[in-house]
Amino acid sequence: MKKKFACFAMAMVMVLGLAACGGKKEEAPAAPAESSNDASVSVFKVGTIGPLTGDAAIYGQAVANGAKIAVDQINAAGGAIQFELQSQDDEADGEKSVNAYNTLMDWGMQVMVGPTTTGASIAVSAQANADRTFMLTPSASSVDVIDGKDNVFQVCFTDPNQGVASADYISENMAGTKVAVIYRNDDAYSQGIRDTFVSEAAAKGLEVVYEGTFTADTATDFSVQLTGAQSAGADTVFLPIYYQPASVILSQANAMGYEPTFFGVDGMDGILTMEGFDTSLAEGVMLLTPFSADAEDERTQTFVKTYQEQFGNTPNQFAADAYDAVYTYAAALEAAGCTSDMSAADICEALVGVMTTISVDGLTGQGMTWDASGAVSKAPMAVVIENGTYVLP
Template structure:
């Protein structure tokens, strides 16, 4: 009882601290600490880990911010479903993600948003499975995140789906005749997309003229990869990677006078807001992503407006996916008639039964469904960067 009272007291102090430091009632986009939202009554404890600091912080901060907006909206309704949200920093590191997960578990987490990036998520999803705490990750897309774990679900496309969908899109739109691929061999995200892209490209008859790779130790000089692509006449380069190395590739290609078409994946979402990056270098870059901040959709416009007001920047796909995660939980908990006095294991069973029955409309897709493996079904959107903004290709 004393431990519970101490936890509640600490949570209350944390909320007061956030209220004192925040702007407009929300976290600042640069805040690297965790987030705790207090509901109007009894609430479900919802926790997640993500890179809130470090090179991948743009992803973790976006996910945290998107989830925060959804929690604030739901709690403001004052209904039976309320949330208390807490994020812990994992610095895009699997070991630190495990430590962050354990902090959340000690806090009393009942439902999880998993981890934001794939390698940390593979580590924490194993703990979700072991502890029977249901997880719905906004953006960790590796197959291993959900494989063999019946209580871990994804809001994002699985890596194989991204690879195959990208090849299909390039083929259907006739975007390139000779294609080069540059990928990162020590990153499960990049590796998974690369493998399925090649398989689908072969099936569709796409000509892959260059297939080169890199790792952390040589992720600054891409002259070998670019020279190989250029010398073999590649008119489109596929980049299954996060935006940091992609930004260097775009810059170095310009310096050597190589100007193919560029096609990326959802990990490149965020490149336009990278510090020190010239957005003009990304002009014409195409990618598949489930969210378009420039959409005329009323729900998307409202989200973007709120996000800009709270965090002074345009939300990316990671923010939208996390927002959708919270609302998907809201619908699943409502449908299951769940109550916050239920323990994590009971809620886990309910969520496992309920999610495969949902048809969910969110920012990142309509009539989304989940199968029993935790994989989501929704349609990607083709985007191209024009004048520093995403524009629909379709």
């Protein structure tokens, strides 16, 4: 079956403004600029939490790296708001993530970028809410992370947003296609996107002909799911999953000669840099992402160049979201009139009061705003993988 190479961009129309425990591995804190000795300068302690080791390390390392670049830039600019950064490893585990959070609190963390993954963020958000520590996760997209917590916000767009946007695009641009869905039913991220996708697909008259599930323990053999999708006549396979199982699916589909259009979401980001993966297997894969390293605007290119020089590889959207999170803190702390001698709890209350009033221009969205639920307002775009790179419209 011939693959379809198509992509789209959703318009982002907002008012422009300013603008992932234990501590198994700890990155050296990023020092504030020399001008921080000035009494008029406030140096805030910001911590990141994510999987710096383990299977999901590509995500946590990207978050730590993206945050570091933002901290370095802000400090070098010599403004009144500056940062000291420390990153902690949670191996994408909820219990270890809470331990990492406690380690950062012992260090004196005042604001948090993270955790990186959804499960860890759900665990930490409950603790941060009880402690009144402000939490801005760059990449945990489940609504369960922010639900009922007035001090927890997201930089990434939510799972419902991704599910709805994917269904809308497929129904509007791939008329008559038959869709199969393969998702991980023991993962809040995957399950959440699947739920909204299926609901929106039904509302739009999109035909879902097959659904197959897997768990963390069964993510090595997808022959049953792929055979089911192929037998049902699916010419598009929606994958609301992370890149590791997606790489196995692509490899096994290729081996059995099944060539649908594979359509993923932001968790697919990272597949092109996955060690040992043949990127030719991803040719024609589509995915939703708020960031492309191939974008030609000056800010993105500067970020990409700096990232490549410092870390030796190309940044993904997790790095970009973390970068935007730090700049969001700079905007919010200034808007709230916070100073670094304030307690984390006092800073939290101040930021809760201004988050719905600020607008931030970032790498992952122009004029980003937040509502009282903690969700960000920005739109995803779709890209297609061609010749080992993301291609924009």
